[in-house]
Amino acid sequence: MVSISAESARHPEYSTDLHGSLEEQHGPVIALTGVSFSYPDGRRALDNVNLVVRAREKVALVGPNGAGKSTLLLHLNGILRGRGAVAIMGNELGDGNLGLVRSQVGMVFQHPDDQLFSPTVFEDVAFGPLHMNLDDDEVHRRVSWALAQVGMEGFENRMPHHLSLGEKKRIAIATVLAMQPAILALDEPSGELDPRARRGLIRLLGSLPQTMLVATHDMRLVDELLPRTVVLDGGRVVADGPTQSILSDTVLLDRHGLEPP
Numbered sequence: 001m002v003s004i005s006a007e008s009a010r011h012p013e014y015s016t017d018l019h020g021s022l023e024e025q026h027g028p029v030i031a032l033t034g035v036s037f038s039y040p041d042g043r044r045a046l047d048n049v050n051l052v053v054r055a056r057e058k059v060a061l062v063g064p065n066g067a068g069k070s071t072l073l074l075h076l077n078g079i080l081r082g083r084g085a086v087a088i089m090g091n092e093l094g095d096g097n098l099g100l101v102r103s104q105v106g107m108v109f110q111h112p113d114d115q116l117f118s119p120t121v122f123e124d125v126a127f128g129p130l131h132m133n134l135d136d137d138e139v140h141r142r143v144s145w146a147l148a149q150v151g152m153e154g155f156e157n158r159m160p161h162h163l164s165l166g167e168k169k170r171i172a173i174a175t176v177l178a179m180q181p182a183i184l185a186l187d188e189p190s191g192e193l194d195p196r197a198r199r200g201l202i203r204l205l206g207s208l209p210q211t212m213l214v215a216t217h218d219m220r221l222v223d224e225l226l227p228r229t230v231v232l233d234g235g236r237v238v239a240d241g242p243t244q245s246i247l248s249d250t251v252l253l254d255r256h257g258l259e260p261p
């Protein structure tokens with residue numbers, strides 16, 4: 001079993017294109033202003049969230065179970081829409097630009113079964129590129145490249161629902177990488193991975209040029225990979241600052257059910 005490798009992450013066209021488009025981007029790439037959301041049963045999951053993330057920042061979203069981390073991520077591409085405003089790359093999300101925003105925000109769900117639905121790994125990873133109207137050669141190139149990024153080359157003809165959970169998680173990440181989005185929103189990406197795959201994931205995410213918002217309980221991943229940390233509790237942002245200051249604030253961590261790495 002190969003581990004997720006970062007060796008080929010420096011895909012020349014990939015980083016050039018992405019860096020080019022990010023450098024043209026002035027101002028925040030993610031901006032949430034006064035976002036509140038309640039589920040249909042009335043449970044309030046986000047309460048007046050304000051959050052600005054700039055190009056190429058790698059940000060951790062931490063907090064106890066039920067804090068609202070997944071709910072917040074699902075707002076980034078309009079899967080959930082509450083009160084307040086969400087802007088991606090300067091465009092306020094609305095009915096007219098959901099397609100555009102979904103091509104800019106690569107969403108990796110916590111449960112890969114929510115992401116993988118095709119009979120083969122190839123078709124799952126090719127799905128996004130095919131819907132970007134890329135030609136067949138480019139689709140094949142992107143699928144091979146994305147699978148290599150997550151250490152799953154050679155899995156093209158496997159059936160996703162027969163893979164282990166850790167393998168499925170890596171394929172789910174590949175489906176998003178294949179679209180080369182400017183922003184990655186990852187929900188518990190290291191959960192269920194064995195130590196080698198987890199180490200490879202950290203290397204891979206560290207080498208990617210994208211702006212990242214990562215919801216996680218893995219405080220070692222936060223410590224090693226994500227220079228900024230946002231603490232969410234009860235749907236509210238209760239802290240936002242440099243990871244090293246947040247991780248050394250044992251009172252804050254304890255108060256919000258977190259532990260230092």
Ligand SMILES: Nc1ncnc2c1ncn2[C@@H]1O[C@H](COP(=O)(O)OP(=O)(O)O)[C@@H](O)[C@H]1O
Nearest residue numbers: 039041043045064065066067068069070071072
């Ligand atoms: N589909 C849903 N219907 C009703 N309540 C939900 C639903 N999904 C999440 N919640 C509730 O919303 C709150 C935030 O959940 P979630 O965003 O999943 O938190 P986290 O990802 O931080 O664990 C929790 O109280 C949770 O029980």
Ligand SMILES: [Mg+2]
Nearest residue numbers: 069070071110
């Ligand atoms: Mg969650």
